[in-house]
Amino acid sequence: MIQRLVWADLVEGGATVQMQYSYSFVLLLTGAACGAGFLGALLGVGAGIFLVPVMVLLLHLPVKIAVACALVSVIATSNAKGSAYMDQRITNEKLAMILLIPTTAGALSGTILMLYLREWVMLLVFAVLLAYVSYTAFSTRNADETRIASGDFCRAGPDRLSASLDLHGEYHDSAAGRPVRYVVNGMAVGMSTAYVAGLASGMLGVGGGVVNVPIMNRYMSVPMKAAIGTGKLMIGITAAVSAIVFLLAGWIHFLVVGPVALGATVGATLGTMVMNRVPSAVLKGLFAVLTIYLAYAMLAKGLLLGFAIALPRLG
Amino acid sequence: MTLSQEANDTEQACRDAAVSRDEVFLPNAAEQVSQESARLFKALLGGAILSSAIYAVAILRELRTPRLVPLAPEWSRQYYNALNLRHGLLTGDPAALMLVATFMMTLTPVVRVLASVCGYRRLNDRKMVVVCGTVLGVMLLSLALGLVRIK
Secondary structure (H helix, E strand, O other): OHHHHHHHHEEEEOOEEEEEOOHHHHHHHHHHHHHHHHHHHHHOOOOHHHHHHHHHHHOOOOHHHHHHHHHHHHHHHHHHHHHHHHHOOOOOHHHHHHHHHHHHHHHHHHHHHHHHOOHHHHHHHHHHHHHHHHHHHHHOOOHHHHHHHHOHHHHOOOOHHHHHOOOEEEEEEOOOOEEEEEEOOOHHHHHHHHHHHHHHHHHHOOOOHHHHHHHHHHHOOOOHHHHHHHHHHHHHHHHHHHHHHHHHHOOOOHHHHHHHHHHHHHHHHHHHHHHOOOOHHHHHHHHHHHHHHHHHHHHHHHHHHHHOOOOOOOO | OOHHHHHHHHHHHHHHHHHHOHHHHOOOHHHHHHHHHHHHHHHHHHHHHHHHHHHHHHHHHHHHOOOEEEOOHHHHHOOOOHHHHHHHHHOOOHHHHHHHHHHHHHHHHHHHHHHHHHHHHHOOOHHHHHHHHHHHHHHHHHHHHHHHHHO
16 A cells, blocks of 8 residues: 555656655655655664665655665664764774774775666666675674684784774673674785675665674674764765765655654664664574575566566565 | 573573684774764754754645646756846745755765765775775865766
8 A cells, every 4th residue: 555655656647756744754755754764774884774675665666766765764864863873982992093094985886886876777686785784684693602602802913904903892791781892904804804894884775884884893893883883974974975076966756865864863762772682692683584685585676677577476 | 402591592602702802892882983973973963853844844735735746857947046046046946845854855865975984084094084085085076077078
């Protein structure tokens, strides 16, 4: 019923698709952005990773407008509760700034690439990214608690770059009920994958946290919650690099971005309130299930548009 | 071994590790910057709330007189003209209001990085000034590219 209402709101008007700005459309978009912002805050990723598939698959908006508007929602989620992560000392600002050099460079490259890519290519790339993220989250869902309990994070030695920049951190984990200390290493892996994260952000409007957060956790000896807090700072800045270009190019549609930014801000505020109370394994399990479902849906739409291959619908 | 014993052993291991690198876990300049950043983030949060309020007003105004809107970049770009924008703001055009809100929202991370450059500069942390300055440089490059594309 809801889907039919929104379908009816999109009218083919000559060469360009037109949108009837109705209560049903605004309510759906705001609700979707709120849910995406909530999940994004819980998992340290931008709302875009959930919001772009919803806008494309459910609301049938053009992919480029969905990506551009999702980037503003990523900035909104980063702004909304960045101070809370800073207050709790979960965010590692130095680490964020260093990783932002390759991430922002990647975001700029991804943005330029995106302006010239076909819609079905973007859908397929998005599907691959989601599948990778789902696998990473699922395969490491229990690793964090085990590593915190064994003191693995604080025993790790810094590598040359992290020693030279004095990269370390400490925060209080409310779920574990104890302070967690860690020393950052694996900077070479982190810096090189950060460029890919930026590329994904610029092309797909996801903020880059989906790649950076698991990499920081898995290869750089950063506990999941510190990676999430650091990722939260990074995604806003990364998204801004692309959003500036999209805004000036006209791809940020003001009537779409309003409900998206508003919903994402409310959702992110609620999500941050509960983030530090939820065990990492639960967060990762939830993330893995959602992302694999969205990967399949994006793959199905990409194959249909690019090669006229129809995959069976799930749900 | 009970869970509490295991936790105590882990705490001890962490303390031992910290003793060998005392400087690693002591409060340092980076933490001062973090505290400053937290304060700055709160100020930027005010900007985000203001943007959200403008969005809310604009959405409500747009819903009063629903219209068919093209989903194309040309439609957004018609507001990138000082006269059109001024007229839109004076008449309370929802799209013009949302343009201002989006502009504010998009610029907050730029201000955030600029403040980090200033913060690390005050602390004489040259390496971090270079790091943050590079990030700011990429942001300004994106602005320049966007302006070139408009032309």
